[in-house]
Amino acid sequence: MKTSYEREQEIYKEKTPQSEQTYEMAKQYMPGGDTRTIAFFQPYPPTIERAEGAYLFDLDGNKYIDFVNNYTSMIHGHAHPYIVEKVREALPLGTAYAASIPEQTTLAKILCERIPSMQKVRFCNSGTEATMFAIRAARAFTKKTAIIKMEGGYHGTHDLVEYSTKPLITEKSHQDPWKPIPDCAGLSENVAKDIFIAPFNNARAVEEILLQKQDEVAAILVEPVMGVAGVIAPEPGFLEQLRKLANQYHVLLIFDEVQTLRLSTGGAQKKFGVIPDLTAIAKIIGGGFPIGAFGGKDDIMKGFDPYQEHAIPHGGTFNGNKMSMVAGIAAMELLTENVIQCMKKLSELLELKINEAIQKNEIPVSISRVGSMLNLHFTEKVPTNYAETANQYGDLMKVLHLKMINNGIFIAPRGMMNLSTVMTAEDIESTATAFSKAFEEIAELFEKVN
């Protein structure tokens, strides 16, 4: 007998024959047809023809309300007319030169004025580079090399941070709680000695590491709200305690705000009132173009000042390129506190409606939400750390994901959703209706098992 996951895959395949054909071709030239792990799901992702506002349109003529938004980066939806206009004006002037451009300063000024910790900033091309350089800045400043990172914390793809982002949680796995677990083959084992792991929302665990390792630790690296791990909110006082510990043990506090910058005009640090020493950002600050940036206190960032002898080199062929700067400025201009509040209100409405559908169907699903970031979990309670999200009811998240896709709602395979500023109450209504239907069908699966 077919499983519900297999049945859902069949429905998907019937709706997307052109996408399948295109993807088969892709497999001839890219391993598994894929060039970005997170964009892949079984049996194959849809091939998108175009995107406009809050919607994606695939080659097969299917329309999706986009709650992935290129993993939180398209905060104004797709092809926003103001951003398109600014890019169109700039494009004929050339796209990247190895010299200074005024737009770099404009975007740098906007970011420094908005983000409380950012006295100085430098641009790069991705969130990965942003966390890599923030760590390098911390190491150069403290003259120490190790970092403390949270279990389940995702900070990009450089070796130092590709540890314990999705470790298998078993009864045995926490016997040596500080030990980093490599995510995949190909990482340098030597790097592991520079990483200590602590659970999110557990300041005592961080202090235990610092008590023994403060002479090695350069920085505590943390997402103020865990994104990839499942939109996990900091418990009251947690971030404040990290700030206190960093001061007490002479280590730096780095906030990875690659996702959380969307929570206020000045990111999570402004929202929660905790100011780190360094901040890594990316995604929304590029208005839909590749970007990253890192910045913080003047005396730390001074390490990169080229007027200084032995300045830290900071390469990157496309750092501060004109397209990312122009689109980024436009995106930041559009992102006022007012529109952030509107997105939050719609997100609250979505959370409410999803919770109603969960309760009506009496299924063990919870939803976490901070501002416009949401995540579904097959858990009774909203998780407070990575370990609490793990080992969830086998394939059920995959079933839910495909059910939503088959009903025109584009959510991430891990149950993550985020809103864009162009979404409307009608989009939320249609989404809530699709969830209601999906949860009814999922409740039937639970009944069959019990």
Ligand SMILES: Cc1ncc(COP(=O)(O)O)c(C=O)c1O
């Ligand atoms: C919190 C966080 N940090 C860093 C990154 C890496 O960013 P990029 O994919 O631009 O390298 C991501 C990407 O999703 C992220 O969510």
